[in-house]
Amino acid sequence: MGTSEGRDRDAISELSSLEDAVRRRLYAYVGSCDDPVDREDAARAAGISRTLAAYHLDKLADAGLLDVSYARAAGRGGPGAGRPAKRYARAERELTVSVPPRDYGLLAExxxxxxxxxxxxxxxxxxxxxxxxxxxxxxxPDLTAALTACGYEPSPTDDGTIDLRNCPFHRLAREHTELVCWLNLHLVRGMLEAGGQPPARAVLAPRPGRCCVVVDPAQPEPEPEPEPEP
Structure with a gap:
């Protein structure tokens, strides 16, 4: 397991990969995607060449910040399809650094x-x-900003639902799923209340790779009752 000091030293070394602005852009783009991304898409998103993107993506993977897989593009297969392309996804492992060493995760457990x-x-x-x-x-008043500040990574969908792409308490949720989901639900409901929105918009909808809570589309205001005719 290693000492707290040793874990912090390793985390500092790995997180130093994000010191470069280009790598931060690439890491943010990969983290915003639901599926693993290839080098071409990552290069286009970061505004750099494919070769430079490949170099930085591999450095992030070497640091343990990205996971690597291989797949061919959709619709391509069989002889002559070429080698599967390298693809990248955000790693699930968490990196935290505390100087001097502190372990708030242990307290939460x-x-x-x-x-x-x-x-x-x-x-x-x-x-x-x-x-x-x-x-x-x-x-x-800005629900998206509040959710982002708390680490939920909100992602609005076409139908008005707000999908939460990250659970800020993921490590704890693996051992205490029901309790953490309950906490998430009421935390988000409190944010809705602060913005004058119906707290019932926040509902439990557990899915792999997501927070257990989603924010349903805004409920329409009830139509006023017609005035009685004299």
Whole structure:
């Protein structure tokens, strides 16, 4: 497992790959895509040549920030189709650095374990109230900005739904899924309340690779009742 100091030293070395502005752009683009991207698309998004993109993408992969796979373009296969193209996706592993060493993740694990052991439901309701209050404090008129600031990576869809591409508590969610989903739900509902929107827009919809919460399209205002005729 290694010491905290050793993990921080490794993380600093790996995160230093993002010091370069081009690599930050490439990493942000790859992270914004649902599917692995090839070098051509990444180069186009970053406004650089394919050769330069390939160099920086491989450096990010060497640092453990991107995962690499191989696939042919859609519709291409069989003899003469050429070699599968190298594709990149954001790695799931997390990198954090604390100087001096701190381990807030361990504290969260202890608290989550204690709450999971509470069979009375009191701790669960306390989590909901605290999460909602935190969401109200973090929210405001711009819901997208509030969600982004909290690490959710909101992605609006064509039908008005806001998909949350990242769970800010992913590491904890793997061990305490139900509790973290409950927290996420009420945190986002608090943000909606802060912006004067119906909190019920936030609903649970667990899917692989996403936060367990989605924000449904805005509910239309009810039509006013017609005035009675004299």
């Amino acid at each position: 202890v608290l989550a374990g204690a709450m999971a052991a509470d069979r009375s439901g009191t701790a669960r309701e306390a989590v909901a109230e605290a999460a909602r209050a935190t969401g109200r404090a973090a929210g405001g």
